[in-house]
Amino acid sequence: MMADRENIVVLTGAGISAESGVATFRDKDGIWSKFDWQKLATPEAFESDQQTVYDFYNTRRHKLRDVSPNPAHEALARLEREWGGGFTLITQNIDNLHERAGSQALIHMHGEMMKIRCAECETVTPYDDDLSFDLACRACGESGRMRPHVVWFGEMPLEMEGIYRALQEADLFVAIGTSGAVYPAAGFAAEAQAMGARTLELNLEDSDITPRFDAVRRGPAGAVVPEWVEELLDA
Structure with a gap:
């Protein structure tokens, strides 16, 4: 039984949103098995062919509007609301399903697809419409420099200082x-463990870092996450 004053840190990956119908990027049949990431998800691609990058992300943004949070997203939002101790949710996902489920203590380490960032002044703005070359930055006024607010290959994940503080x-x-399979997130379990935290993996199948965890539960996120949250809150 865990005391209600404990600090819980949760990391979510593509598996939780895949159950809502969001396409994964790195799986065998994921997006990067069908598209060339070098032409779509690097700073160099944006500089050389902005329209192709815009078209790709506009398609992703349109599809995101057609999906909804699933019971796993909703259970984590409930845990945040009702848990008596500290709670931090870190996600590798660039969708907004956690927010739509009600999560607030949330860190998007790989950015957010429904926001845009000015490549000149770095101003980040929520934006629902299509990206286009004539879109101007609301802060500096520069046109043609608005990019998706996502972390591309070769770029550092966001908010790492806050993430490591939470893990500690x-x-x-x-x-x-x-x-x-993707660092630095793949090292978070070891980082937390080194500071004395217990570790738990909830996943459909074994991952590359399963041996790092003290305990594992197997099954769809939409089933095992609500079950785990219910147990925590009832303890």
Whole structure:
């Protein structure tokens, strides 16, 4: 039984949103198996062919509007609302399903697809419409420099200082629906463990870092996450 004052840090990956119908990027049949990431997801691609990059992300943004949060997203939002201790949710996903489910203590380490960022002044703005070359930055007025607010290949993940601070203060670290193949997120379990936290993996199948966890639960996120949250809140 866990005391209600404990700090919980949760990491979510593509598996949690895949159950809502969001296409994954790195799986065998994922987006990068069909498209060339070098032409779509690098700073160099944006500089050389902005329209192609815009078209790709506009398609992703349109598809995101057609999906909804699933019971796993909703359970994590409930945990945040009702848990008596600290809670931080870190996601590798660039969709907005956690927010739509009600999560607030949320860190998007790979950015957010429904926001745009000025490549000149770095101003980040929520934006629902299509990206286009004539879109001007609301802060500096520059046109043709608005890019998706997502982390591309060769770029550093966002908010790492806050993430490592949360990991250092965690009593329990939980990874949900992540492959454990992408660093630095793949190292979070070891980081938390080194600071004395217990670790739990909730996943459909074993990941690259399953041996790092003290305990594992297998099954769809939409089933195992609500079950785990119910147990925590009833303890």
